[in-house]
Amino acid sequence: MMRLPVTTAQPEVPDTAIDGWVKQFSASDPRLSEMVGVFQSMGKEIKLERECGDNLLFEECKACMESHPSGVWSIWTRDSPEGNSGNES
Amino acid sequence: MKCVAGIDVGSTYTKSVVFNPAGDIIGKAMLSTGFRLGEAARKACDKAMEDAEIGQEDVGYVISTGYGRHQVDFGDVTVTALTAAARGAHWLFPETRTVLDIGGQTMKATKLDENIKVKSFRLNDKCAAGTGAFLEKTARYMSYETEEIGDLAASSNEEVDISGVCAVFAESEVINQLSIGSAPSDIMHGAMLSLMARSLQLMRRIKMEPEYTLIGGIMRFPTMVESLTEKLGDGVNVPEGDLVQYVGAIGAATLAMQRIEKLRAQ
Numbered sequence: 001m002m003r004l005p006v007t008t009a010q011p012e013v014p015d016t017a018i019d020g021w022v023k024q025f026s027a028s029d030p031r032l033s034e035m036v037g038v039f040q041s042m043g044k045e046i047k048l049e050r051e052c053g054d055n056l057l058f059e060e061c062k063a064c065m066e067s068h069p070s071g072v073w074s075i076w077t078r079d080s081p082e083g084n085s086g087n088e089s
Numbered sequence: 090m091k092c093v094a095g096i097d098v099g100s101t102y103t104k105s106v107v108f109n110p111a112g113d114i115i116g117k118a119m120l121s122t123g124f125r126l127g128e129a130a131r132k133a134c135d136k137a138m139e140d141a142e143i144g145q146e147d148v149g150y151v152i153s154t155g156y157g158r159h160q161v162d163f164g165d166v167t168v169t170a171l172t173a174a175a176r177g178a179h180w181l182f183p184e185t186r187t188v189l190d191i192g193g194q195t196m197k198a199t200k201l202d203e204n205i206k207v208k209s210f211r212l213n214d215k216c217a218a219g220t221g222a223f224l225e226k227t228a229r230y231m232s233y234e235t236e237e238i239g240d241l242a243a244s245s246n247e248e249v250d251i252s253g254v255c256a257v258f259a260e261s262e263v264i265n266q267l268s269i270g271s272a273p274s275d276i277m278h279g280a281m282l283s284l285m286a287r288s289l290q291l292m293r294r295i296k297m298e299p300e301y302t303l304i305g306g307i308m309r310f311p312t313m314v315e316s317l318t319e320k321l322g323d324g325v326n327v328p329e330g331d332l333v334q335y336v337g338a339i340g341a342a343t344l345a346m347q348r349i350e351k352l353r354a355q
């Protein structure tokens with residue numbers, strides 16, 4: 001029988017932060033561009049990292065991720081050194 | 090002063106509302122988005138105007154929002170879905186500080202400040218997991234229609250643990266559960282609870298605060314709302330009836346009201 005991506009519990013996922021950069025979520029276009037714009041309007045610095053799917057448990061997940069033509073990207077944000085003045089409105 | 094319209098072109102449904110100059114909803118309409126986003130927006134807006142018994146000449150300002158908002162060629166301005174949902178939630182429930190929006194393709198948790206500004210937000214990670222599509226596919230694999238999901242989940246008698254929320258794997262999960270004798274109603278209920286657990290994770294990550302306003306197509310299902318309310322405690326708001334799906338369009342319309350008033354004052 002096919003192996004399923006099922007766990008017995010829903011673990012809490014802590015924020016991943018490195019040098020002030022916080023991993024937000026992953027997205028592909030057109031949503032990716034929109035969300036980057038929203039974070040910028042909130043005064044955040046943005047860094048994008050291509051998701052290669054290596055840290056996924058299942059090969060099927062990787063194949064699904066690779067099926068997006070422009071790729072799936074993780075959005076990392078950091079409070080801007082000039083201060084977090086903005087809010088999305 | 091003229092009426093205004095808000096249009097929310099979502100990935101699954103397109104919604105439109107019309108406000109009269111006093112700021113009351115006088116017409117609304119919703120239809121499947123399909124592949125022609127601009128056409129869906131036009132039709133939804135026309136139907137909302139028909140519902141309001143007004144013509145195009147009576148509408149002075151149109152704001153579009155949602156995934157397909159840039160395809161609306163007759164709108165005056167576009168705003169993001171986060172902004173529109175925040176405004177709509179505030180219009181319905183002024184004390185809203187956290188908005189949870191679960192639609193067909195996305196799950197969004199947004200934290201607002203007292204000025205209705207977005208302070209922080211999270212989306213589900215980009216994959217088919219954790220959205221309404223998961224529930225729809227789970228239902229379809231058991232030969233149920235989307236409209237039957239609510240009643241099916243509500244008739245559950247036994248708890249079934251469904252921890253995955255991947256729409257791609259929903260079929261295998263359903264087959265597994267059916268093979269061990271689980272009832273479709275229990276599987277549907279388990280799928281909903283799994284989605285709820287995922288949404289709570291998202292809300293915790295934005296450091297949610299009451300009042301919570303729950304919106305989006307998934308909130309049509311009483312089981313989802315009841316289980317979320319049980320977990321969140323006091324301070325949960327849910328728009329009445331099908332308004333739960335119109336919050337983005339309402340938010341766009343409230344912004345259109347502001348813009349038209351500003352233009353009038355100039």
